[in-house]
Amino acid sequence: MTSSDRPDKKAVPPGDMRQSGSERRPYIRDTEENRRESLVAAVQALVAEGGRQAATVRAIAARAGVTPGLIRHYFGSKEDLLRAAYVALMDGMTNKGEEALDSVGAGPAERLAAFVAAALRPPVLDPKAVGLWAGYLHQVQSDPGLLAQHESSYLHYRDRLQQLIADLDRPVADGQLRQEAIACNAVLDGLWLEGSVLPGHFAENEVIQIGLRSVGAILGITLAAFTAPAGRQHRPGEK
């Protein structure tokens, strides 16, 4: 439907890119790493915006600035590329929490609060991120390899959360930590979902405040209701 991609035959190139005689498109060689990253980024952008159906080989190639043949050259097939893009997504998501812990003090409650807040603001809380996650859901449910990857990432994130909870100096019963981690993780997931799908229904930092208050209530403590640190945790390499 998109008239932006080139038809199969060189019937009439739109006239904007290549003007005159049917000359072959010039190109520059690039490293394998760069090309793979470009293609993965293109897939993530397309899936986030329009779902899996929007990630056609021609659209991916156009977004990455190459021709469709490269997809098959660097990845065995379109399916392999989608798999690689999902793995890259999960790695990036889980790393965001770790990054938030680097630039904060050593107090257990403070660190937990920073972890919670990081999950409830961009770039994690973002309509694009939810779209990307949703676009991959069916593939995760059907592909055993991706399901294992998802389980691993989920448990890793939850274990990190549980460790932060355990670092608080509270008397805990047996098996209590696990259920608290599940509950707090659910709060983060739910707020992430609602805040991303329906932005505009929440005031600035309201989602973060609710998250901190709820996690604190579940754990029986009071988390610092500190508002946005405003640009402190921006790190090179992030968007």
Place this chain on the structure above:
Amino acid sequence: MTSSDRPDKKAVPPGDMRQSGSERRPYIRDTEENRRESLVAAVQALVAEGGRQAATVRAIAARAGVTPGLIRHYFGSKEDLLRAAYVALMDGMTNKGEEALDSVGAGPAERLAAFVAAALRPPVLDPKAVGLWAGYLHQVQSDPGLLAQHESSYLHYRDRLQQLIADLDRPVADGQLRQEAIACNAVLDGLWLEGSVLPGHFAENEVIQIGLRSVGAILGITLAAFTAPAGRQHRPGEK
């Protein structure tokens, strides 16, 4: 002349359905309502299992036991059918909570607990339901009509939850109910998500117990940790 004398039609039927002479498939007339419901149900099943990409006109028709032409006959286009299926989905989801309240006592805490538990067990907590929801996410984000429908359903559900919270006899501050409703709704959403995507990671009724405990902690009360009522709330007309 591409050796495809039979473009679309089954050049060689697998031999299971229609056997020999090309006789026209017999059919029975049905009411408009039944046909629409069949098509909507087929769409929901296909989207839940394989995402939007699996809901092709041919697959939908096959699932509904008709031929693709009927889709265009009863709905203007495939897109219109998908829209109708989404509206039906949201209506069904929000009604599930109301149904759970019909078969329970009048105590405010008891009613809230029933509402929470209903959201955390089948048919609401179900991998298919999450798949269906995810399959529609991009359409919701892009289609203004569907976004309005989603907002309406979401707010209706949250208001119902807030009303149940308000019915508890507690001293509440100004604006507290809204944030509590958002937080409790987030807990339900998050547990619904995790429990559906990763079944098997939680023991029987564990999700419900965590949900009751978390909602209780957020509201500062203690919800009855009652386990499964085991078949009491099954209602005629439910699947």
Place this chain on the structure above:
DNA sequence: CCGGGAATTACACGATCGGATAATTGCCTA
């Protein structure tokens, strides 16, 4: 500065998609 080979593009093909239109048939009614 110039060959050689890998990187990249170009092109073609079969499958399938959503949609349009014509043909047929089941069923209500008179």
Place this chain on the structure above:
DNA sequence: TAGGCAATTATCCGATCGTGTAATTCCCGG
């Protein structure tokens, strides 16, 4: 019970999908 018409099916069509395969071009090592 026969006629008529809406319901349903059958068939075709252009577009686009993913993927092979051949042609071309950039770039590095000598």
